[in-house]
Amino acid sequence: MSDSDSYQRIYTVVNMIPKGRVATYGQIAELSGLPRQARLVGYALNMLPKGSRIPWHRVINAQGKISLRVEGEGSDSRQARLLKREKIRFNQQGVVDLKVFRWQP
């Protein structure tokens, strides 16, 4: 298999995340057959085109926080808005409760 197949698998797995749920990079990596390669997942999402239908916003880090740096505002990011739209709740620290919202296949 070629290297780009791994990326394709990552996209497929991300696409499977149900609405209202989130997954961590490590989780996606493992489900994609790439254990221990969470960074590649982030990297794959980073190269994603703007109009992509991949729900990249449902992927967050293992701490339940958003990995992208703030886009200019001090208290909100694009991803946070999208997640709120999906009924995902943040706690006071801006952290998602993974025990509740983590996607469990």
Next chain:
DNA sequence: AAGTTGACTATTT
């Protein structure tokens, strides 16, 4: 071609 960087995570200070 070799070194740096980054949408990560688990472990150790």
Next chain:
DNA sequence: AAAATAGCCAACT
């Protein structure tokens, strides 16, 4: 609890 360390690998310089 927060910060540093180590492991991982593709893209970029």
